[in-house]
Amino acid sequence: MRVLFILFLLVLSGCYKNHLYVQQQSVNKYYLASSKVDTPDFRQKNPPDDEQIVVAWDFPISEFRKDLNLKLTVRFWDNQEVDKSCHLKRKRGFKKFVFTNLENEKNKRILTYKVDVFDKNNNLVSQWEHQFWTKLIDFQEEFDLQADKKN
Numbered sequence: 004m005r006v007l008f009i010l011f012l013l014v015l016s017g018c019y020k021n022h023l024y025v026q027q028q029s030v031n032k033y034y035l036a037s038s039k040v041d042t043p044d045f046r047q048k049n050p051p052d053d054e055q056i057v058v059a060w061d062f063p064i065s066e067f068r069k070d071l072n073l074k075l076t077v078r079f080w081d082n083q084e085v086d087k088s089c090h091l092k093r094k095r096g097f098k099k100f101v102f103t104n105l106e107n108e109k110n111k112r113i114l115t116y117k118v119d120v121f122d123k124n125n126n127l128v129s130q131w132e133h134q135f136w137t138k139l140i141d142f143q144e145e146f147d148l149q150a151d152k153k154n
Contacts, residue, residue, distance in 0.1 A: 022066070023118055023131040024059040030101065052104050054113050059097040060120070062129075067094035069122035075100055077116045082139065091120070 030053040037044030056075060071091040077100075078084050087100050104111055115136045120129040 021131065022060055022062045022129050023120065024061075025116075025118055025131050025133075026057045026059075027113060027116070027133075028055050028057065029053075030055055053101055054104065055099050055101045056113070056116055057097060057099050058118055058131075060091065060129075061095045062091075062120075064094055066128060067091070069124075069128065071128060072121050072123075073098070074119045074121065075116060076119070077102065078114050078136075078139065079111050080114045081111065082114075083111075084139065 030051050032038055032047060032050035036042075037047060056077065058073065058075060060073070062071065072088060073091055074086060074088040076084060076086050085102075089098055102111075102113060115133040117130065117132040117136045119127060122128050
């Protein structure tokens with residue numbers, strides 16, 4: 004019984020290396036609290052049509068003391084990328100990044116994203132990538148390189 008208890012304590016004391024938790028959410032009429040409890044809300048007439056990425060983190064104090072900065076890179080369906088960043092002031096917390104969609108920009112929906120956390124020396128501390136994240140290939144850059152080789 005004693006061996007089983009010690010084994011149980013060892014399993015529970017294991018380290019979890021990924022300190023980031025990322026979630027993508029649609030912000031629409033169903034996101035409003037008034038939709039869930041069926042109360043009057045002026046926003047129901049013109050509900051939002053946005054998307055948000057919520058990033059939560061929980062770093063050990065030894066990592067947090069390295070003065071961490073979070074960088075979110077979002078790629079939309081039209082292959083445009085947007086970078087947003089923030090300084091992490093607490094070892095545990097969360098941040099919402101909201102992306103407003105306009106009616107005439109339906110291709111501005113979020114396709115994929117990644118989160119990087121860097122220390123003050125710009126060393127990568129932690130990373131989280133969406134399952135479809137891949138490096139964007141810039142064809143114009145490829146054509147420019149080929150044109151330079153020919154000249």
